[in-house]
Amino acid sequence: xxxxxxxxxxxxxxxxxxxxxxxxxxxxxxxxxxxxxxxxxxxxxxxxxxxxxxxxxxxxxxxxxxxxxxxxxxxxxxxxxxxxxxxxxxxxxxxxxxxxxxxxxxxxxxxxxxxxxxxxxxxxxxxxxxxxxxxxxxxxxxxxxxxxxxxxxxxxxxxxxxxxxxxxxxxxxxxxxxxxxxxxxxxxxxxxxxxxxxxxxxxxxxxxxxxxxxxxxxxxxxxxxxxxxxxxxxxxxxxxxxxxxxxxxxxxxxxxxxxxxxxxxxxxxxxxxxxxxxxxxxxxxxxxxxxxxxxxxxxxxxxxxxxxxxxxxxxxxxxxxxxxxxxxxxxxxxxxxxxxxx
Ligand SMILES: [Mn+2]
Numbered sequence: 001x002x003x004x005x006x007x008x009x010x011x012x013x014x015x016x017x018x019x020x021x022x023x024x025x026x027x028x029x030x031x032x033x034x035x036x037x038x039x040x041x042x043x044x045x046x047x048x049x050x051x052x053x054x055x056x057x058x059x060x061x062x063x064x065x066x067x068x069x070x071x072x073x074x075x076x077x078x079x080x081x082x083x084x085x086x087x088x089x090x091x092x093x094x095x096x097x098x099x100x101x102x103x104x105x106x107x108x109x110x111x112x113x114x115x116x117x118x119x120x121x122x123x124x125x126x127x128x129x130x131x132x133x134x135x136x137x138x139x140x141x142x143x144x145x146x147x148x149x150x151x152x153x154x155x156x157x158x159x160x161x162x163x164x165x166x167x168x169x170x171x172x173x174x175x176x177x178x179x180x181x182x183x184x185x186x187x188x189x190x191x192x193x194x195x196x197x198x199x200x201x202x203x204x205x206x207x208x209x210x211x212x213x214x215x216x217x218x219x220x221x222x223x224x225x226x227x228x229x230x231x232x233x234x235x236x237x238x239x240x241x242x243x244x245x246x247x248x249x250x251x252x253x254x255x256x257x258x259x260x261x262x263x264x265x266x267x268x269x270x271x272x273x274x275x276x277x278x279x280x281x282x283x284x285x286x287x288x289x290x291x292x293x294x295x296x297x298x299x300x301x302x303x304x305x306x307x308x309x310x311x312x313x314x315x316x317x318x319x320x321x322x323x324x325x326x327x328x329x330x331x332x333x334x335x336x337x338x339x340x341x342x
Pocket of ligand 1: 035036091118136137138168
């Protein structure tokens with residue numbers, strides 16, 4: 001391996017940038033999940049321990065069920081302060097995921113951008129990129145960074161990072177959960193992170209109205225050759241009093257069925273525009289080529305998100321056709337799963 005690009009060298013360079021910075025802006029992807037928020041807030045707590053001014057900028061609302069994360073009240077729903085001298089993007093595989101207003105503002109700061117992530121599809125858009133695709137969560141990458149910085153992790157940071165690990169591994173149930181993942185979680189518990197609080201939040205992610213929406217979606221589900229898909233229309237949100245946020249987890253839920261290999265959920269946005277698609281797969285399948293067939297796709301082998309043109313029925317038709325073609329031509333084969341669950 002070229003020493004200039006080895007992870008430890010990049011880690012050294014990144015810690016150098018952080019030590020020199022005073023006011024650090026942290027950004028993450030739109031519609032943040034627990035790993036995005038937990039990693040952002042955890043990193044902010046760690047940087048504050050170092051005496052830095054660290055601010056998480058987020059234009060989106062906080063998802064239902066993540067209100068327990070310590071430090072949420074310090075999130076700033078605005079564009080970064082012009083005095084910012086360093087920006088760190090966490091858990092965002094590419095600039096478009098951060099969202100245009102925020103990413104544009106970040107670029108106009110003309111300060112170094114560090115990217116901290118675990119997505120295999122990360123495009124390396126930062127001046128320095130620390131991307132560990134073998135890690136199950138960005139939270140673990142942040143923990144590695146904190147260890148490299150030699151900063152003590154306080155209970156608030158520990159709970160935030162633990163949330164990232166638990167939610168991204170679906171409570172230690174994904175095939176990328178490895179001994180290192182459990183060691184990271186144990187380390188965070190030792191620093192005062194509350195696994196109980198995180199697990200309670202993990203199990204309690206969905207309000208009843210979301211289950212009603214899921215019921216509707218499951219009734220409409222179609223299955224062909226191990227591929228299961230369903231779609232959620234604006235009318236369904238209206239009838240159940242839900243929002244797009246209430247669809248989080250549905251694609252995984254469908255994938256859990258024994259005879260499903262790939263699941264997809266197509267969603268209209270309440271405000272209209274592009275159709276949002278989440279796809280999930282069992283080990284041995286790589287969905288990244290599917291996501292890359294669409295303009296805004298990204299994710300991991302077994303979990304991708306992308307957008308297709310409306311209307312909903314057309315998005316379903318074109319996506320399933322594309323998926324079946326990629327599958328036929330062997331482009332989704334991932335050989336042996338990298339880490340088997342057995
Ligand atoms: Mn993540």
